[in-house]
Amino acid sequence: MAEQSSVKLHGMWASPYVTRVQLALKLKGVKYEYIEEDLQNKSELLLQYNPVHKKVPFLVHNGRPIAESMIILEYIDETWTDPPYLLPKDPYLRSKHRFWAAYLQQVAEELGKVLQKEGNPSEDMTNEYRNKMDMAEELIKAELFPNGCPSFEDAKPGYLDIVLYSLLGSFDYIAEELFGFSPFTEERYPFLASWIKALKVVPQVIEVTPPKAKVIELLRARRQIRASNLQTKA
Numbered sequence: 001m002a003e004q005s006s007v008k009l010h011g012m013w014a015s016p017y018v019t020r021v022q023l024a025l026k027l028k029g030v031k032y033e034y035i036e037e038d039l040q041n042k043s044e045l046l047l048q049y050n051p052v053h054k055k056v057p058f059l060v061h062n063g064r065p066i067a068e069s070m071i072i073l074e075y076i077d078e079t080w081t082d083p084p085y086l087l088p089k090d091p092y093l094r095s096k097h098r099f100w101a102a103y104l105q106q107v108a109e110e111l112g113k114v115l116q117k118e119g120n121p122s123e124d125m126t127n128e129y130r131n132k133m134d135m136a137e138e139l140i141k142a143e144l145f146p147n148g149c150p151s152f153e154d155a156k157p158g159y160l161d162i163v164l165y166s167l168l169g170s171f172d173y174i175a176e177e178l179f180g181f182s183p184f185t186e187e188r189y190p191f192l193a194s195w196i197k198a199l200k201v202v203p204q205v206i207e208v209t210p211p212k213a214k215v216i217e218l219l220r221a222r223r224q225i226r227a228s229n230l231q232t233k234a
Contacts (some may be wrong), residue, residue: 007032007200010046012039014215017069020166022208024073025064026088027156028080032059069166070101071161084156093144100140101163108167109130115179116226133189141191149194152202165199168192169211175215178223 007023009032011018015134031173032178036058049065050058058067059075066075077086111129114121118155143170150161157165177180186193 006060006062008035009033009057010035010037010049010060011057011223012037013212014218015056016166019208019210020069020162021059021105022075023157023162023165024086026204026207027084027162028076028086029082030076030080031233039096052099054166066234070105070163073162075113077159081172084158086159086162086218088158091175095160097141097160100136100144101160103203104136104163104167105134108171111183115175121179121181129183130188133184137189137192145191149198152198157202161199162196164192165196165205169196169205169209170215173212174216174219178219 007025007030009018009021011021011034013036022034035045037043039056042054046056046058049056049060050056050067055069057069058065059072060066061075061079066072073086085225087097107129110132111121114125114129144160152161171183184193200209
């Protein structure tokens with residue numbers, strides 16, 4: 001096993017991208033120091049270790065920084081080589097897990113940009129999102145889990161599980177609370193909903209999930225600030 005003596009994760013408590021790295025570290029049994037960053041007053045270390053994007057998360061392993069959450073997940077899996085493994089050992093399956101993780105990430109980012117705009121999303125925008133998630137619902141099950149929803153009774157979550165949960169594990173209630181829009185319903189996405197439900201009871205997942213009320217409070221405050229800034233510029 002790789003040397004664990006100096007592993008530091010710089011993050012922000014409400015970030016789903018930070019959550020996914022914390023979850024990966026805990027699942028792999030890697031001991032680490034967590035350092036909370038103030039993104040309104042970025043530290044010298046943040047600017048030094050992630051000079052390109054200037055954001056969290058970034059992992060510092062024995063003094064060497066690694067940025068971008070999905071890259072960090074792969075680094076963790078390749079550095080701490082004892083099981084459980086985050087990515088399948090079979091190259092084809094590994095490529096499929098990477099593909100669908102990247103797809104879910106892209107769809108979530110597109111929706112995030114829509115929700116950041118003033119006002120609630122239009123019906124066309126929400127339908128486009130749902131159509132893309134329909135494809136994920138159908139094809140992920142067909143390609144990777146033809147026998148049904150993944151179970152974590154005898155196995156630990158992996159790379160694709162972590163990405164899925166970080167994007168959809170709490171996003172449904174946040175969007176409903178803040179925008180009156182439910183992007184993810186059990187009726188429309190029974191397979192994905194069952195998958196997330198199974199993940200929510202994994203002890204490591206529970207441990208890294210930030211409090212629902214606290215996240216909503218933070219995002220509501222940020223939305224009010226954004227609205228005030230827009231009014232000031234008008």
